[in-house]
Amino acid sequence: MSASYPPVTEHLAGVDAKREEGRRKMDWALQHMPILQHLRESFTAEQPLAGQTIAMAMHVEAKTANLVELLADGGAEVAITGCNPLSTHDDVSAALDAHENITSYAVRGVDDEDYYAAIDSVIAHDPTITVDDGMDMIKVVHEEYPELIDSIIGGCEETTTGVHRLRAMDADGELEYPVFAVNDTPMKRLFDNVHGTGESSLATIAMTTNLSFAGKDVVVGGYGYCGKGVAKKASGQNANVIVTEVEPRRALEAHMEGYDVMPMDEAAKQGDVFITTTGNRDVITKEHFEVMKDGALLANAGHFDVEINKEDLSELAVKEFEARDGVRAYELADGRKLNVLAEGRLVNLAAPIALGHPVEVMDQSFGIQAVGVRELVENGDEYAAGVHDVPDDLDREVAEIKLAAEGVEHDTLTEDQREYLESWQHGT
The missing domain is CATH 3.40.50.720 (NAD(P)-binding Rossmann-like Domain)
Incomplete structure (x- = not known):
């Protein structure tokens, strides 16, 4: 498959200055993203995504960019484009494209034709994993590139609308690989959405x-x-x-x-x-x-x-x-x-001055995305085609990282308490 839509840097003037500004935005956000910092250390050391190619359609701004770099630093080749014609920050997109394992096709203000041409270019990287915000990437893969489905381990979906579309697709028997409903897990839904x-x-x-x-x-x-x-x-x-x-x-x-x-x-x-x-x-x-x-x-x-x-x-x-x-x-x-x-x-x-959700909130959501991708690489064979909840232990893992970063301690169940909750034999 050949890519027809060029990377972001071929659309911009003053690329070096834009990259510098994009990097400044990313660095500021990362200071306030302790979950991604923690995961970046382990992903960089352990390389859990080595050999994988990740195709992403997301809102390309500073917080998202730190997730993208985390996945790339974990060993993956990443190709990304926008999931909304007006949500891309061109300077951040240019900064991402400078990473040796990342190609960004996201450009702000594209028309519908170029929006989907960029998705085609991302898919031309022959992904093994997809990460969506709105399900457009998965839809295009299934409708236009079904020959790639057998080589795709699975995907993650970020938002409510995308999960609704996926569940409808699954109910029709048309979803042909497993996808985690990231939107529906507590560490995303209770904080990001609210x-x-x-x-x-x-x-x-x-x-x-x-x-x-x-x-x-x-x-x-x-x-x-x-x-x-x-x-x-x-x-x-x-x-x-x-x-x-x-x-x-x-x-x-x-x-x-x-x-x-x-x-x-x-x-x-x-x-x-x-x-x-x-x-x-x-x-x-x-x-x-x-x-x-x-x-x-x-x-x-x-x-x-x-x-x-x-x-x-x-x-x-x-x-x-x-x-x-x-x-x-x-x-x-x-x-x-x-x-x-x-x-x-x-x-x-x-909106022209929009910055998206607060950094701390997206740290949690993107932490779930990262561990979801890791789970697919490590245990993808255990998931049949269809929509899946994020495993609860992964959701708890991200919560524990956040609490530790905030210096918050909490109680744990004693063995007697755990046994009581798990038994049907105890009465009043």
Whole structure:
């Protein structure tokens, strides 16, 4: 297979300066990533990934880059591209490409054709392992390069949307190698999805607009782990939080947490800020735009840019313009202006000033990715094709590394306690 899309350095001017800046960002992040530091030491010494080729489609920024280098320092050849056209930091991508075991094809702002051409170039390295954020790499491998499947040990999937897609693919009997659902393991889901999405989405919206959340009605579309985080953090910034949800138990949970819960048809009339977190399409559509307040902000914290229906909004608009960097205003016939952030893409990574989740949070998520890849190399034959939970002992391993780095000690079970919990014979 031949690669048609060139590495990042062939797209950039001033490559040396960009590499230097990218390395500076990576070094800063690594200072605050004790899990990856710990794993880098062991991976470098033990070379657990020697002989492997890892194909990655991820958000290429400083935190991700430290995971990529960890895998390369562990003996793998790594090829990477972006998983979102607007989330790549070109300077970080250039810094990665300087590593002798890494080729980066990630370039910010590519169109759909080049986005998939870059994925093709990554796959041209003939991977033995895939690492995805959103499942695009796995989809392309299965649909366009099925001849490679027999040589792929397995993969890891980072995010909620990707895991949903994988489970659907698995249910249809179309997933032909094992993939760890990294998103679903506690060390990722409870921290990355809740605290990471909540903090980074609100911070990016505030910096992009220079507006406060205090006193505003913030509508959170969806009350999964990401939605919970956004709602919690918005409430903490003195916003009035409204939750919309299709799943009755989650709607009840939001209600019991003290949030207003209502259909989007009603919330659309009240909201000042809308943040979608569902992973589904058409969460906000024409009938909602028609009743929104003048000046409403619309942002998406789900993976793909399908939650806010921009086609509907464009059809309603009589004028469109860039109100600020990263904010596109749609002026309607009655003079109201509705403002879409980051083109409706993942706001905390696609806005011009976006930095993604906090470093400490991604240290945990990427720690799980690293030990997941190691597990596939060491024990891949034990996993059949399909979606798999990350083994609990690996999740605990990453938690122990983090606690030790934080200087936090915790209790352990005594043998009597362990025996009691594992027995059915003990009563009151």
